[in-house]
Amino acid sequence: MPAPQTMFEKIWRQHAITVEEDETLLYVARCLIHEGSRHTFDRLDEEGRGVAEPDKVFAFSDHYVPTANRELGLDAIADPKIRNMIELLASNCKKHGIRHFNIDDDDQGILHVAGPEQAITLPGVLLVGADSHTATHGAFGNLSFGAGASEVYHIMVTQTLWQRKPRTMRIAIDGDLPFGVGAKDVILAIIAKIGHGGASGHVIEYAGSTVEGMTMEQRMTVCNMSIEAGGRAGMMAPDDKTYDYLEGRPYAPKGDEWDAAIDYWRTLPSDEDAAFDTEVSLDADAITPMVTWGTNPEQALPITEQIPSPENAGTEADKSEISAALDYMGLKPGMAITDIPVDHVFIGSCTNGRMEDLRAAAEVAKLGKAKVPTWIVPGSTTIKREAEAEGLDRIFTEAGFEWRGAGCSLCTAINGDLLQPGQRCASTSNRNFKGRQGLGSRTHLVSPAMAAAAAITGKLTDVRTLTEEQ
Amino acid sequence: MKPFTKLNGVAVPFDQANIDTNQLCPTRFNKVPIGDPEYPRILFHDHRFNTDGSEKPDFILNRPPYREAEIIVADRNWGGGSSRESAVYALAAFGIKAVIASSFGDIHRNNCLKNGLLPVVLDNEICVKLRQQVHAEQGARIGIDLEAQTVTGPDGTTYSFEIAPVPRRCLLNGLDDVGRTEEHQSDIDTFRDTYREKVPFLADVRAD
Numbered sequence: 264m265p266a267p268q269t270m271f272e273k274i275w276r277q278h279a280i281t282v283e284e285d286e287t288l289l290y291v292a293r294c295l296i297h298e299g300s301r302h303t304f305d306r307l308d309e310e311g312r313g314v315a316e317p318d319k320v321f322a323f324s325d326h327y328v329p330t331a332n333r334e335l336g337l338d339a340i341a342d343p344k345i346r347n348m349i350e351l352l353a354s355n356c357k358k359h360g361i362r363h364f365n366i367d368d369d370d371q372g373i374l375h376v377a378g379p380e381q382a383i384t385l386p387g388v389l390l391v392g393a394d395s396h397t398a399t400h401g402a403f404g405n406l407s408f409g410a411g412a413s414e415v416y417h418i419m420v421t422q423t424l425w426q427r428k429p430r431t432m433r434i435a436i437d438g439d440l441p442f443g444v445g446a447k448d449v450i451l452a453i454i455a456k457i458g459h460g461g462a463s464g465h466v467i468e469y470a471g472s473t474v475e476g477m478t479m480e481q482r483m484t485v486c487n488m489s490i491e492a493g494g495r496a497g498m499m500a501p502d503d504k505t506y507d508y509l510e511g512r513p514y515a516p517k518g519d520e521w522d523a524a525i526d527y528w529r530t531l532p533s534d535e536d537a538a539f540d541t542e543v544s545l546d547a548d549a550i551t552p553m554v555t556w557g558t559n560p561e562q563a564l565p566i567t568e569q570i571p572s573p574e575n576a577g578t579e580a581d582k583s584e585i586s587a588a589l590d591y592m593g594l595k596p597g598m599a600i601t602d603i604p605v606d607h608v609f610i611g612s613c614t615n616g617r618m619e620d621l622r623a624a625a626e627v628a629k630l631g632k633a634k635v636p637t638w639i640v641p642g643s644t645t646i647k648r649e650a651e652a653e654g655l656d657r658i659f660t661e662a663g664f665e666w667r668g669a670g671c672s673l674c675t676a677i678n679g680d681l682l683q684p685g686q687r688c689a690s691t692s693n694r695n696f697k698g699r700q701g702l703g704s705r706t707h708l709v710s711p712a713m714a715a716a717a718a719i720t721g722k723l724t725d726v727r728t729l730t731e732e733q
Numbered sequence: 734m735k736p737f738t739k740l741n742g743v744a745v746p747f748d749q750a751n752i753d754t755n756q757l758c759p760t761r762f763n764k765v766p767i768g769d770p771e772y773p774r775i776l777f778h779d780h781r782f783n784t785d786g787s788e789k790p791d792f793i794l795n796r797p798p799y800r801e802a803e804i805i806v807a808d809r810n811w812g813g814g815s816s817r818e819s820a821v822y823a824l825a826a827f828g829i830k831a832v833i834a835s836s837f838g839d840i841h842r843n844n845c846l847k848n849g850l851l852p853v854v855l856d857n858e859i860c861v862k863l864r865q866q867v868h869a870e871q872g873a874r875i876g877i878d879l880e881a882q883t884v885t886g887p888d889g890t891t892y893s894f895e896i897a898p899v900p901r902r903c904l905l906n907g908l909d910d911v912g913r914t915e916e917h918q919s920d921i922d923t924f925r926d927t928y929r930e931k932v933p934f935l936a937d938v939r940a941d
Binding site for chain 1 (some may be wrong): 810861
């Protein structure tokens with residue numbers, strides 16, 4: 264009997280070409296890029312090199328696309344430097360024969376939303392993205408991680424990448440998610456528990472009955488924020504839900520190949536006795552709706568709590584970290600989180616810009632009218648169409664929410680969508696770093712239902728107090 | 734890539750944990766091409782400069798001895814967050830050649846290594862001690878010897894650090910990854926054929 268293996272180990276071995284001391288040369292089955300990959304293309308030009316396997320590279324216009332006046336195409340962009348980023352990606356993709364989901368493409372979207380929609384993301388692949396949230400794709404049972412411009416350059420030129428083997432961490436989540444608690448709350452609770460660097464050097468496998476019970480979209484939300492826990496990647500065992508999601512999508516295998524793929528994918532889940540370097544467990548029943556109060560994702564608490572006091576911190580370093588965060592966020596120790604007013608609400612991003620996220624927000628939007636500017640930004644143009652077919656756009660606009668075009672928008676705030684200094688936003692995105700949504704902006708990360716609740720009350724709100732358990 | 738062998742330079746302390754790549758390089762600067770003269774001002778831009786472009790005199794990198802800093806002594810989880818390599822271009826353009834911390838964001842650490850910038854991992858207690866010394870004596874210098882894998886603090890105490898063999902060799906010799914990969918080209922070609930035989934449904938990429 265061969266030794267029991269983790270899913271990570273199986274996928275790693277399947278893509279290992281050769282070993283040099285501590286590093287393994289890995290074959291990269293899929294590479295995803297976006298407008299920010301300009302440094303990689305600049306270097307290709309500089310070195311006079313081409314792309315080794317352009318059919319395995321996919322490009323997405325997402326970070327810099329406008330989310331208003333999209334019918335104008337590039338003319339909707341006032342800043343020539345922003346416009347140039349999209350034009351650069353288009354010309355580079357054309358030059359190197361790379362499939363580009365550009366601003367006017369029917370299937371345009373955020374790389375971590377549109378990639379799975381197109382079934383470019385498949386179980387068992389080794390996928391590298393030019394973006395740290397590439398861990399999202401691991402929800403399909405593969406090894407997906409982000410890389411910088413130099414590593415992506417190496418992939419472009421060779422379709423391979425040298426990597427040191429990471430350690431493995433299993434996070435087991437068991438039990439039923441309580442009423443009002445979503446996938447976003449699960450991952451925020453995990454990060455609050457293990458810390459912003461808690462999974463550093465590790466690939467995380469999420470397991471347990473809660474994960475098995477999740478939809479593919481919920482699984483993507485959890486895997487998405489693996490990087491906020493410091494993880495190199497996040498993954499979940501593929502199952503029938505995975506195959507049902509993928510079957511028939513554009514890049515999914517077809518016919519006999521599909522059957523052969525399923526047979527192979529069923530061998531991927533970690534063997535029963537496989538050992539992980541680190542084990543963490545979490546009780547789903549104990550999770551409540553979460554909110555971040557500080558300037559990194561580990562600074563999160565249940566909505567029912569109060570803002571912490573630096574005085575209660577264990578060490579001097581923690582004390583100064585909390586003080587600095589509260590100072591930046593304009594918050595006082597001891598205040599109830601539900602007393603914090605917001606100036607803006609953002610619902611979207613690769614974390615929470617999918618159909619189920621929009622449906623959850625729409626359920627709450629039906630209960631009132633927006634008290635502050637509230638943006639709904641679908642994760643892809645495909646989702647925008649589907650949501651409109653379902654009538655979600657009308658629910659939002661009737662509640663005074665703004666229904667916008669698909670892209671990264673206020674999550675990364677470089678397409679012109681931006682908060683003003685001091686503005687406070689309830690946001691379904693993934694990072695609450697200083698200045699992330701604009702210079703001096705203040706971000707509270709929440710689930711889509713919680714963001715919609717903040718929209719109709721004008722302050723951070725426990726969504727469970729607005730809705731009743733069915 | 735320029736080789737990294739030994740360094741004796743002014744060290745600047747950053748006491749806070751979790752300094753993310755958004756702070757090192759605010760996202761709006763990700764557009765800037767490598768080598769652009771704007772880069773030296775990008776590092777910690779929104780902490781260093783007011784909106785009118787004037788300097789914030791209190792920020793540590795704006796104080797005289799630290800303007801010449803070549804080494805950062807940080808806390809835990811330096812460079813977490815985004816994969817933006819522009820954070821490393823900004824560090825390098827300012828003149829930073831090494832960062833000492835008790836842990837690093839994984840992607841940022843890789844990005845440093847690919848650009849000849851040395852990430853050194855030391856226990857957090859040692860990082861705290863080194864920061865206390867460089868706080869106490871502004872402009873204090875720290876020595877780093879990559880060959881010997883040692884850091885020498887301002888008080889002369891020497892600490893050993895671990896670094897994996899391949900990145901160490903690449904840094905010492907200024908080796909570029911593509912060069913060493915090309916030595917394995919026949920292995921790659923063989924692998925690609927085998928991969929296509931074993932998992933054609935993953936290897937063949939086409940839309941219907």
